[in-house]
Each structure stands twice: as structure tokens, then as C-alpha cells.
Amino acid sequence: MIAPLSRSYVEARAAFLDAAAAAGARIDSHPHPLRGLEGEELFVDVAEVGPTDADRVIVVVSGTHGVEGYLGSALQRHHLATLDREPAVGPTLVFVHALNPYGFSWVRRVNEDNVDLNRNFVDWSQPPPANPDYADLAALLVPDSWTEAEQERTLVGLMGVLQDLGMARMQQIIQGGQFHHPTGVFYGGTGPVWSHRWLREFARRRLAGVARAAIVDLHTGLGPWGHGSLLSSDPPGSESFARQRAWWPDATALDAGDSVSAVVAGDWLAAAHGFAPDTEITGITIEYGTVDGITVLQSLRADAVLHATGDPAAPEALAVRDQVRAAFLDDDPAWLETCWPRYEQVLERAIAHLS
């Protein structure tokens, strides 16, 4: 039986730290400069099990997309709680808890800058990728107010666009990432954000001297309920893609157009090879399904309007947070039980291939 999803960042963090301590993990807490929803301090917490100097490591990351971290946290915790107590001989396990702690606490997918962390890892020495079609939808997606009349009007407008463009094209325009509408959805920012800078520096330090690493990034909100789709950020034809397919045969490439996701600009796993060029990195995203895509998008729109025009600390904001939580998580224990075997399978295969 897996412990239920936490109700707050404070609760999730405490439970993670308890599980890590009980597993005898080394714990390192990295403070974030801002405060959370309850005024609490925020951290990226790292718990490690296994030798510090192992040349093979597995990094499991939760909370790249804030709110999605409630699932990732529960899976990390359960993994820590069920670790074999025999002396470890395999790769060292590195659990990164709440990569985007601000979004985790505020029940948002994005970070403190309204930035989608997985659109922020573009090459900032170049102008960000253009997505001109997003501009046509920007005012419909995130209108100036969220009255019932405005919700109705903009939803009808978006449904009209959907009929004209089709689902695949519309998903690409909206989810592919955009860099010119700071209050919009799937916004990539104007430069590396806090979690980006932290992750790059952490990976550079932690993976120094590591020959081979697996990275598992935990996400929710796309695909069938409870199913863990495996998404590769590497181009088909690359060596790392071949490894991903050898380890996890049903992994699909984000680039190939047959995955549950749009082709995205700036996701961090695609950039991870650059963090530690001397380390062979085999990364994978597990994307767990919750509800349908329209319901997910509606929650992101409500959240974006609230943070663009409203008061996220006001009591009325609770309804929006509940809407976002219900779109990205399911508090039914059956969902969590359905999610676990995929996590276990992905980790078992990574351990086997790195041992």
C-alpha cells in the first residue's frame, strides 16, 4: 500500500525527508529564495543512497512541473520505504525532490516566473524559438478576466479554432512552447530561471567522475488514466535514443510525432547531455495520465488568469488550485497503485543496465 498523495508542499517535504532518513540516505537541502503558499521556506532536497564515489548513478526527479510533484514525491517516498536493506551493490540512487518547489507549493505547473521549466532549457545564446501562431490564440487562452461569460466566450472561440486546425496542430501551437507572452501558458521565459541554474550546477558537480547515469523525470497530465507513457527527449537515430529503446522498448520520441506530447522546445532532459559531457546519460520521462486534455488545459488557463490578473493568496484562489490539482493528480488511491508498477519497471531496468 502506497501512502496517499500529500496535501501540501510542507507535508510532502516532511514525508520525503522522513522516508529518506529512515532509509539511511544522505540528505542535502538547497534553499530557494522565495516562500511558499503557507509562508514556508522552499527547498530542493536531494537524498542519496549508495556510495558517494560510485561511477554509476540513477537520478530520480520530481516536481519539474510543480504540482505534478505530488505524484513524484509519493513515488520517490515509496521507493525509499521499500529499498532493499542489503548492502547496495548497484548504482547510487539520487532522489531530487521538488525541482520547482515554488510551483509545487503554489499548486502550479509553472515556476515563480510563470515559466514552464521544460520550455526554459533552450539555447539562450540564440533568440528563442518563434511560435507566431500562439499570438493569435493568446487572448483567447488567457483573457483579462475569468467571469463565467468570459470563460464561455473564450472556450467557444477555442473550440472554433480546434475545428479549423485539428487537435494535433492546436496542441503543437499551445504546448510546443512560446517566448513572447509572459502571462500565457507554456511560456519559456527570457533566460535561465532559478531551477534551471540550480539543476545545471548540481548536475555538473554531482555527475563529475560518473561514467554512466540514468535520469528519470516524473510527470503527470498527459495520456490515459494511470498509464505511464515513456517519453524520450533525444532524437531518433542518436546513440542515447538507441539506449533508451534498449532499456525501455516502449519509449517514444518527443520528436517523432507519435508520443502523447507535442514536440516541445527547451525540455531539460534534452539539454542534460550538456550538463555533464563526460557522462553517458540515459534519460527518460514518465508521463502519467490523469484526465482529458481539455480539462487539463482549462485548469492551466484558470491558473494563468489568476496569476496574471487576480490575487493568488485570496481565498477565491483555492478553487483554482483545486482545479489544477484535480487535473494533474487523482487522490483516488487506485490511481497511485496503478502508477507504481511502471515506476518500478523503469527503475529495475535502469538498475539492471547500469549494474
Ligand SMILES: [Zn+2]
Ligand atoms: Zn510535466
